[in-house]
Amino acid sequence: MKKLLLLTCLLFSAGLSSQNIKGLSKDAFAHTYSIVARDTITGEMAVGVQSHWFSVGSIVSWGKAGVGVVATQSFVNPAYGPEGLELMANGISAEQALTRLVEKDEGRAYRQVAFLDANGNVSGFTGEKCVEAAEDLQGKNFSVQANMMLNDEVIPAMAEAFVRYSDYPLPERVVEALKAAQEAGGDIRGKQSAALIVVGPERTDKSWEEKKIDLRVDDHKTPIRELERLLKVHRAYEHMNKGDLAVEEGNMQKALKEYGAAEKMFPENLEMKYWKAVALANSGRLEEAKPIFKKVFSEDENWREMTTRLPASGILTVSDEELQAIIE
Structure with missing residues (x-):
C-alpha cells in the first residue's frame, strides 16, 4: 500500500500524468466509491458515485435505458462506459462484457x-x-466498489445499507x-x-x-448531502411536471393535487406556489x-407581469375582470 501511495504522490509532485504508466490515459485519475444497482420491481438501473475529485459524474457513471x-473508476478508462453498454446492448451479459474489455486493457491492473x-x-x-482500501462486492442486482478508502469497512457498509433500505425507491x-x-x-x-x-x-x-434522473454535484463541501437535496428537488419538480400536464388536459383537480404535493416538499418555492394559485383560479376558486x-x-x-400574459396562451382561464382582481 505504501508503494502505491508513493507512486500517486510522485506522479503529481513531478508534474507527471497517468499517461506515463503503460496502458493508462492522460487525466484519468478518479479514485472513488460507487454503486451500480437495479430495482427488481420497476426495472430501473442506477449509478451513484462520490469522490474527492472534481466532476466525478462526468467520467465514472454511464447508463443506457433497457441495456x-x-x-x-480508479485510473479511469472511460471506454468501459460506451463499449460496455454496446456489448450489453448486443445481448452480452454484464460478466462476459466486463471480462472481454478487461482482457484487452493493458492498464487493467489500475482499473x-x-x-x-x-x-x-x-x-x-x-x-x-x-490503491487500498480497494474492493468490489456483488449482491443481488447490485455491485458496490471503492478504492483509496480510509478503511476496509466502506464496501460492506454500502452493501448493507442498500439491502436495508429495500423499501425505498431505487434513487x-x-x-x-x-x-x-x-x-x-x-x-x-x-469529499x-x-x-x-x-x-x-x-x-x-x-x-x-x-x-430518468441525471444529477451532478461537481464541487461541494458536502456533495452527498447536496446530491440528496437535489434528488428531493427533482422529486418535487416531477410533481410540478405532472401538474403542468394536468393543466394542459384541463384536469384542474389533478393539477392541484400535483402542485400541492410539490409545494408541500418546498413550501417557500415561489414557482410551486404560483402554479398552485393558477390551478386554483382555473378551478373557479x-x-x-x-x-x-x-x-x-x-x-x-x-x-x-407574467400573469397578464397567460390568458392569451390559455394557461390561465379567467375573465378580464378576474384577471384584474388577481393582479391589482
Missing part, C-alpha cells in the same frame, strides 16, 4: 469497474494495483448507500463531488428519454388563489 449501467445489465446480472473488477436507496460509505470513512482524501444517474427498463431511440398570487407578487414583481 445497463457502468461505473469505471476498477462494475457492470450491471437489464437482466440484473452484475460483475465487478478491481485491479491488483488499485433514494443508492443515496443511502453513498451516505453509509461516507459514514464508514469514505475516501481517505475527503468533493458526487453524481446519480437513473435509466429506465425499456430501450428508447429518443436520446432525451435515456436518463379565485378567492383561495388571490392571497397566494399576492404573496408571490410581493416577493417578485415579474410574476405579476
Whole structure:
C-alpha cells in the first residue's frame, strides 16, 4: 500500500500524468466509491458515485435505458462506459462484457469497474494495483466498489445499507448507500463531488428519454448531502411536471393535487406556489388563489407581469375582470 501511495504522490509532485504508466490515459485519475444497482420491481438501473475529485459524474457513471449501467473508476478508462453498454446492448451479459474489455486493457491492473445489465446480472473488477482500501462486492442486482478508502469497512457498509433500505425507491436507496460509505470513512482524501444517474427498463431511440434522473454535484463541501437535496428537488419538480400536464388536459383537480404535493416538499418555492394559485383560479376558486398570487407578487414583481400574459396562451382561464382582481 505504501508503494502505491508513493507512486500517486510522485506522479503529481513531478508534474507527471497517468499517461506515463503503460496502458493508462492522460487525466484519468478518479479514485472513488460507487454503486451500480437495479430495482427488481420497476426495472430501473442506477449509478451513484462520490469522490474527492472534481466532476466525478462526468467520467465514472454511464447508463443506457433497457441495456445497463457502468461505473469505471480508479485510473479511469472511460471506454468501459460506451463499449460496455454496446456489448450489453448486443445481448452480452454484464460478466462476459466486463471480462472481454478487461482482457484487452493493458492498464487493467489500475482499473476498477462494475457492470450491471437489464437482466440484473452484475460483475465487478478491481485491479491488483488499485490503491487500498480497494474492493468490489456483488449482491443481488447490485455491485458496490471503492478504492483509496480510509478503511476496509466502506464496501460492506454500502452493501448493507442498500439491502436495508429495500423499501425505498431505487434513487433514494443508492443515496443511502453513498451516505453509509461516507459514514464508514469514505475516501481517505475527503469529499468533493458526487453524481446519480437513473435509466429506465425499456430501450428508447429518443436520446432525451435515456436518463430518468441525471444529477451532478461537481464541487461541494458536502456533495452527498447536496446530491440528496437535489434528488428531493427533482422529486418535487416531477410533481410540478405532472401538474403542468394536468393543466394542459384541463384536469384542474389533478393539477392541484400535483402542485400541492410539490409545494408541500418546498413550501417557500415561489414557482410551486404560483402554479398552485393558477390551478386554483382555473378551478373557479379565485378567492383561495388571490392571497397566494399576492404573496408571490410581493416577493417578485415579474410574476405579476407574467400573469397578464397567460390568458392569451390559455394557461390561465379567467375573465378580464378576474384577471384584474388577481393582479391589482
